[in-house]
Amino acid sequence: MSKFAIIKIQLFFKNKNIIHLILNTTQTILENAKQSILSQSESIQKLTNYLTDDFAKTVQLIFESKGRLVVTGIGKSAIIAQKIVATLNSTGTPSIFLHAAEAIHGDLGMIQTGDLVLCISKSGNSPEIKVLAPIIKNFGTTLIGMTANPTSFLATSSDLVLHAHIDEESCPLGLAPTNSTTAQLVLGDAIAVCLMKLRNFQAEDFAKYHPGGALGKKLLLRVKDMLDNTHAPQVAPNASIKKVIMEISEKRLGVTAVIENDVVIGIITDGDIRRMLTDRETFSDLTAKDIMTKNPKSIASTVLVSEALDVLEDYKITQLMVIDNGTYKGVLHLHDILKEGIV
Numbered sequence: 001m002s003k004f005a006i007i008k009i010q011l012f013f014k015n016k017n018i019i020h021l022i023l024n025t026t027q028t029i030l031e032n033a034k035q036s037i038l039s040q041s042e043s044i045q046k047l048t049n050y051l052t053d054d055f056a057k058t059v060q061l062i063f064e065s066k067g068r069l070v071v072t073g074i075g076k077s078a079i080i081a082q083k084i085v086a087t088l089n090s091t092g093t094p095s096i097f098l099h100a101a102e103a104i105h106g107d108l109g110m111i112q113t114g115d116l117v118l119c120i121s122k123s124g125n126s127p128e129i130k131v132l133a134p135i136i137k138n139f140g141t142t143l144i145g146m147t148a149n150p151t152s153f154l155a156t157s158s159d160l161v162l163h164a165h166i167d168e169e170s171c172p173l174g175l176a177p178t179n180s181t182t183a184q185l186v187l188g189d190a191i192a193v194c195l196m197k198l199r200n201f202q203a204e205d206f207a208k209y210h211p212g213g214a215l216g217k218k219l220l221l222r223v224k225d226m227l228d229n230t231h232a233p234q235v236a237p238n239a240s241i242k243k244v245i246m247e248i249s250e251k252r253l254g255v256t257a258v259i260e261n262d263v264v265i266g267i268i269t270d271g272d273i274r275r276m277l278t279d280r281e282t283f284s285d286l287t288a289k290d291i292m293t294k295n296p297k298s299i300a301s302t303v304l305v306s307e308a309l310d311v312l313e314d315y316k317i318t319q320l321m322v323i324d325n326g327t328y329k330g331v332l333h334l335h336d337i338l339k340e341g342i343v
Contacts, residue, residue, distance in 0.1 A: 040170055044183065058191065070095070070117045071088075071097055072132070075126070077181070081118075088195070100129060117141050119154060122147065122149070122181075148163070162187055164183040207220050220304075221305045222302055224301035224302065231251045232328065233250075233253055235257075239258075239287060244273070244291075254318070255319045263326060268292050276291050297311065
């Protein structure tokens with residue numbers, strides 16, 4: 001066997017081993033990911049076994065409070081605290097974040113009379129927590145502790161305890177907060193959801209606290225806000241097909257309304273024009289009323305754009321006539337809605 005052939009065989013087996021190694025690595029990564037996800041999902045399921053009357057009392061206290069909910073923590077728990085605050089604020093519960101380390105170095109002035117304090121700590125025995133908890137109690141402020149350790153300093157110092165129980169972390173070293181921070185986050189979301197239901201919090205309420213971005217538009221933007229009254233295509237029933245085509249082209253909406261005595265009696269789309277041209281060799285004898293679709297779908301200008309989108313999707317159409325009390329206002333096009341980022 002030649003030296004070249006030997007080298008070729010060696011390279012073949014080397015490449016095969018590399019491919020095998022890559023496949024094994026991919027499988028190992030996916031398996032580790034699945035184990036982590038399953039471990040955390042199992043921890044969340046078990047949380048329901050540790051819900052006590054203290055949870056219900058906590059929700060009721062926050063609901064009845066005239067002050068704010070101050071949420072504090074240290075390390076990763078502080079990051080979870082910030083997310084809980086963001087969720088509560090956007091769902092109607094006035095809340096602020098207070099870092100436990102900053103609190104004992106001057107920021108305790110953020111706590112006002114009537115406020116409640118939710119302190120989050122996995123161990124419940126962090127040095128900062130041991131300093132902070134007694135001070136909060138001395139203020140006469142109600143202290144709610146969220147911890148995985150029901151016998152910890154935080155738990156025994158708190159008026160109410162939320163048990164964020166976990167059996168173990170999904171971290172292979174058992175050190176990085178994984179299951180524990182997930183449990184904290186889920187309990188915080190559960191509090192927010194319970195408060196929303198107590199307040200009968202609706203989408204309109206959410207919009208008040210979240211007016212920006214695509215979500216704000218979906219909850220606040222109305223058809224009249226998007227309507228261009230200067231581009232309200234319309235023709236008379238006896239208009240020639242040439243006139244119809246010119247009106248559709250000039251207004252650039254792919255459609256025109258057919259109006260008689262100030263009332264919309266039909267609609268003609270560019271699709272109707274194409275079908276007519278396919279079916280007939282001549283159209284000189286036709287008028288708008290001959291090719292229009294009667295009783296077109298319409299909507300009022302005061303309706304939310306998100307609701308108009310639902311109508312468009314339900315009927316699989318791209319345009320809606322906008323009519324207020326029988327008066328034609330214009331056309332709402334699907335493309336304009338999508339440009340606004342509303343989906």
